[in-house]
Amino acid sequence: MSASTPRPGSHGTLITVAPTGAEHAKSDVPNLPVTLDELVATARDCERVGAAMIHVHIRGEDTKPTLDLGRLKDTVQALRAETGLIVQLSTGGAVTDPEADRLRVLDAMPDSASCTMGTVNFGDDVFMNRWEFIVELHKGMQERGIVPEYEIFDLGQLATLHRLLDQYGPPAGGRVHVDLVTGVPGGMPGDAETLVAALRLLPDGASFSATGVGRASLPVLLAALSTGGHLRVGMEDTVSYARGERVRDNAQLVARAAGLAKIAQRPPLPVGEVRELLGVGRIG
Ligand code: KMH
Ligand code: ZN
Numbered sequence: 001m002s003a004s005t006p007r008p009g010s011h012g013t014l015i016t017v018a019p020t021g022a023e024h025a026k027s028d029v030p031n032l033p034v035t036l037d038e039l040v041a042t043a044r045d046c047e048r049v050g051a052a053m054i055h056v057h058i059r060g061e062d063t064k065p066t067l068d069l070g071r072l073k074d075t076v077q078a079l080r081a082e083t084g085l086i087v088q089l090s091t092g093g094a095v096t097d098p099e100a101d102r103l104r105v106l107d108a109m110p111d112s113a114s115c116t117m118g119t120v121n122f123g124d125d126v127f128m129n130r131w132e133f134i135v136e137l138h139k140g141m142q143e144r145g146i147v148p149e150y151e152i153f154d155l156g157q158l159a160t161l162h163r164l165l166d167q168y169g170p171p172a173g174g175r176v177h178v179d180l181v182t183g184v185p186g187g188m189p190g191d192a193e194t195l196v197a198a199l200r201l202l203p204d205g206a207s208f209s210a211t212g213v214g215r216a217s218l219p220v221l222l223a224a225l226s227t228g229g230h231l232r233v234g235m236e237d238t239v240s241y242a243r244g245e246r247v248r249d250n251a252q253l254v255a256r257a258a259g260l261a262k263i264a265q266r267p268p269l270p271v272g273e274v275r276e277l278l279g280v281g282r283i284g
Contacts, residue, residue, distance in 0.1 A: 007228035007229035008207040009277040012269035013261040014230035018055040022094035028218040034059040042207025043249035047202035050258030050268035053086040065094040095125040117157035121186025153187035158201035174280020176206040183216030190216020192223035
C-alpha cells in the first residue's frame with residue numbers, strides 16, 4: 001500500500017474500548033469494571049460516546065482474571081443483549097493462563113477475538129505465544145467464523161503475521177485487522193516513529209488500530225489518527241488521564257478519543273460500518 005492510498009475505513013475511526021484487562025488489581029483501581037453488571041454498564045456508556053467494539057477480559061468473583069468458559073459465554077450474551085457493540089474476547093488472558101484455556105475462549109463464540117503474533121517480554125513477565133499456538137488460534141477462528149484482531153507487540157511479529165496468512169490463508173470474514181500495541185515494557189516503544197515503521201510492514205489492504213500503554217496513550221493515538229489508523233483506548237492500557245490525574249471511567253477515555261477523531265475529520269465509525277470494515281457477520 002503506497003503512502004497516498006487511503007487505509008480501509010479511514011474516512012472515520014473505529015474506536016475500541018478495552019475496559020478491564022488482566023493486569024490491574026481492583027484494590028489498586030477501584031473504578032475498574034470487574035463484575036458483569038459493571039462491564040455492561042461501562043459498555044453502554046462507551047457505546048454512547050463513540051465506541052464500536054469492546055475488547056473483553058473478565059474477572060471472577062474474587063476480582064482476579066479468569067477464562068472460565070461459562071462466565072465468558074454469559075458475558076458475550078449480556079453484551080449482545082444490552083449493547084450493539086462488536087464483542088471481542090481476549091485470547092491473551094493473563095500471562096499465567098495456560099494455552100488450553102486460552103484456546104477454549106473461542107467456544108464462547110464472540111464476534112471477534114484477539115490473536116497475538118509472538119512471544120514478548122511483558123514487564124517482569126513473559127507473554128508466551130508459540131508459533132504452533134498461534135496457528136491453532138488462527139485455524140480455530142477460521143473454523144468458527146470468528147474474526148481475529150492480530151495483536152502486534154513488536155515489529156518482528158508483523159513478519160509472523162505474513163507467514164501465518166501465507167501458510168494458512170485469510171481470516172474469517174476475509175479482512176485483515178491489526179492492533180499495534182505499543183509501550184509495553186519489553187515491546188515496541190509508543191512513539192510516532194515506531195508506529196510509522198510498523199505501517200510499512202502491514203499486509204496489503206490491512207486496517208490497523210493502535211494502542212499506547214500508559215504515557216504512550218496520547219502520542220500513539222494522535223499518530224494513529226494522522227496515519228489513517230483506528231484507536232483502542234481503555235483502562236486495560238492506561239489508568240491515568242493526564243499528569244497527576246486518574247482516569248474517571250472508560251467512557252472518559254472513549255469520549256476524548258472520539259473528540260480528537262472528530263477534530264481530525266475522522267469521526268467515530270458507527271457499528272454497522274465497522275462490521276463491514278472488519279468482515280464481522282460475513283459468511284466465509
Ligand atoms: N494481558 C496480556 C498478557 C490480549 O488481550 O490478547 C495480553 C493481552 C493481549 O492483553
Ligand atoms: Zn487484552
